[in-house]
Amino acid sequence: MKKYFSILLSCFALSLQAQVTTITPGKIAPDIKLKNINDKVVSFADYPSAKGFIVVFTCNTCPYSRRYEQRIIELNNKYSALGFPVIAVNPNDPQSSPGDSFDEMKKHAASNKFTFPYLYDEGQLITTAYGAKNTPHVFVISKTARGNIVEYTGAIDNDAENTDAAKTKYVEDAISALLNSSKPAITVTKAIGCRISWKKTQ
Amino acid sequence: MRKYLLILSLFCLPFFVFSQKINLITIDQLNDRINKGKDTTYVINFWATWCVPCIKEMPAFEKFEQNFKAEKIKVLLISVNFKSELNNSVLPFIKSKNLKSEIFLLDEKDPQEYINRIDSSWSGAIPSTLFIKNEKHIFFEKDLTYDDLLKEYTSIK
Numbered sequence: 001m002k003k004y005f006s007i008l009l010s011c012f013a014l015s016l017q018a019q020v021t022t023i024t025p026g027k028i029a030p031d032i033k034l035k036n037i038n039d040k041v042v043s044f045a046d047y048p049s050a051k052g053f054i055v056v057f058t059c060n061t062c063p064y065s066r067r068y069e070q071r072i073i074e075l076n077n078k079y080s081a082l083g084f085p086v087i088a089v090n091p092n093d094p095q096s097s098p099g100d101s102f103d104e105m106k107k108h109a110a111s112n113k114f115t116f117p118y119l120y121d122e123g124q125l126i127t128t129a130y131g132a133k134n135t136p137h138v139f140v141i142s143k144t145a146r147g148n149i150v151e152y153t154g155a156i157d158n159d160a161e162n163t164d165a166a167k168t169k170y171v172e173d174a175i176s177a178l179l180n181s182s183k184p185a186i187t188v189t190k191a192i193g194c195r196i197s198w199k200k201t202q
Numbered sequence: 203m204r205k206y207l208l209i210l211s212l213f214c215l216p217f218f219v220f221s222q223k224i225n226l227i228t229i230d231q232l233n234d235r236i237n238k239g240k241d242t243t244y245v246i247n248f249w250a251t252w253c254v255p256c257i258k259e260m261p262a263f264e265k266f267e268q269n270f271k272a273e274k275i276k277v278l279l280i281s282v283n284f285k286s287e288l289n290n291s292v293l294p295f296i297k298s299k300n301l302k303s304e305i306f307l308l309d310e311k312d313p314q315e316y317i318n319r320i321d322s323s324w325s326g327a328i329p330s331t332l333f334i335k336n337e338k339h340i341f342f343e344k345d346l347t348y349d350d351l352l353k354e355y356t357s358i359k
Binding site: 063067133134155158159160161163164168189190191192193194195 | 250252253284285286311312313314315317324325326327328
């Protein structure tokens with residue numbers, strides 16, 4: 001009996017993983033309504049004058065996220081004034097990754113001086129809706145007459161280690177294009193980083 | 203004289219015990235290596251010192267290679283740690299684990315480019331493992347157990 005149960009469980013785990021498909025450019029960006037580290041709920045509607053958003057799935061614990069943290073702060077500092085603020089979402093389940101609990105998020109954002117909301121995705125529904133795969137995983141979104149549209153998804157740039165001055169800055173390039181009323185030349189890259197810690201199915 | 207030799211050998215001992223080396227490897231060099239090793243099954247595991255599931259599955263790879271020593275099989279453990287972490291993280295780690303398999307640090311710059319050259323389905327997350335024998339190529343972006351390794355080896359060899 002126990003054996004069948006474990007087979008059933010592993011099938012369930014597989015099907016859960018298989019369900020996560022990254023949303024593709026051109027599709028409507030699912031609305032976000034999540035609790036920020038200051039305990040207030042944040043959603044797209046809180047930004048009436050924004051032209052779009054830089055949604056970043058990132059966390060406290062992943063070395064890639066940490067490598068990119070300063071670059072995420074710089075993105076927000078540069079582009080929030082131009083209409084594209086950063087909204088960060090922690091996708092990890094706190095039981096699977098205790099270092100990514102809501103309390104740890106508060107501490108982490110304070111000690112690293114986050115200048116943007118850092119939202120807690122309880123139940124991982126938004127993470128699933130976007131199909132975020134790894135941390136950090138970015139979605140550049142523009143507000144249009146059709147609604148909020150995904151314009152770019154993937155990595156921030158092609159140099160996680162941050163040693164190449166001539167790196168390709170995918171997110172900056174995508175937003176520059178949008179600010180020039182055109183479309184990004186590159187719309188999908190791979191979000192290199194740590195696999196998202198999903199809630200264990202038991 | 204013998205006394206000095208003894209003292210000398212005592213000094214040298216740690217170097218023999220911790221003789222595990224690490225070399226840099228590019229994708230081109232990896233492909234060369236695979237092409238030269240015709241009829242060998244290569245089990246290429248991508249890992250990093252900070253990746254908990256990677257460290258957890260490492261003993262299975264070590265045991266697998268040791269148990270099939272008589273067959274044409276080669277385990278290559280390729281770290282995707284940043285190159286700046288070589289001395290502070292990677293070397294101390296492999297010394298502390300005293301790993302028997304061949305260990306490398308990936309010598310590539312642009313992940314968007316090298317990831318597709320390993321497997322176009324790879325998201326870049328680790329652990330991931332590639333089985334190669336001649337023209338056969340099986341890629342897994344997940345943790346593997348000893349039984350998984352056995353099963354995949356049987357299917358590809």
